[in-house]
Amino acid sequence: MRGKLGRAFWGIFFIACALFVVLNQMGIWTYKLGFWAAVGTVIFAISLLDGLINRRITESVFSIAFILMIFAEPLHITRLVPWSILLAAVLISIGLGIIFRNRFHTVVYANKKIKNFRNKREAITDHIFTDTVSKEQGAHVVVDQTMSDTSRYIHSKELETIDVNAKMSDVNLYLDDAQVANETVTMNVNLTMTDLTIYLPLSWQVESNMASTFISGDFEIDGTSNGGGPTLIIQGRSNMSDIKIEYV
Secondary structure, three states, rough: OOHHHHHHHHHHHHHHHHHHHHHOOOOOOOOOOOHHHHEEEEEHHHHHHHHHHEEEEEHHHHHHHHHHOHHHHHHHHHOOHHHHHHHHHHHHHHHHHHHHHHHHHHHOOOOOOOOOOOOHHHHHHHHOOOOEEEEEEOOOOEEEEEEEEEEEEEOOOEOOOEEEEEEOOOOEEOOOOOOOOEEEEEEEEEEOOEEEEEEEEEOOEEEEEOOOOOOOOEEEEEEOOOOOOOOOEEEEEEEEEEEEEEEE
């Protein structure tokens, strides 16, 4: 993850430098950035990328807020510095936290007395976001989720394929009672800001053909297969999402 963060930062940094040079030569951007302002911009840019990649709302929002304050003069928003921007950042952070619930992590750094309010936020929004539990028995299982949580228990007798399309969701798939039609089961995934957890019997094996990008997220296998069973082939795309395999 750190390697991805470093590549992303330096790539965006040099693109931003090129854009600054062009705009400066065209006379569109004539603002001269001081040494400490430049240092602050680099620090908060790194913090912003770290927050986005690790899905931390507060870090991302406040990083943008501090960058806006650094460039308040050329953006003509000096009247908003600092309290209006900080208040807006707090309200935006709370609002996004409610919308995305546990898809992002909410951390507050400004005051040591302010605790992580994620648990309180979830208690308030439990009546808005509901969890669903269902059983699937067909050969072709399809999961479509948007901003919700679901647990699917697969009891298919001749399972062949599983399609998972999810955005800002938590998806749990239980395959410990599934029987396959052939020696392999293909899982096609299209994930955006989603946590996908797959529960497999110890005899199952896993093959990953996931497309790799710098925002693809983590692919984790908890446990070791003892072999002898079918192979689950996972393929597709994962943007800012984590996939975890747990053997049961």
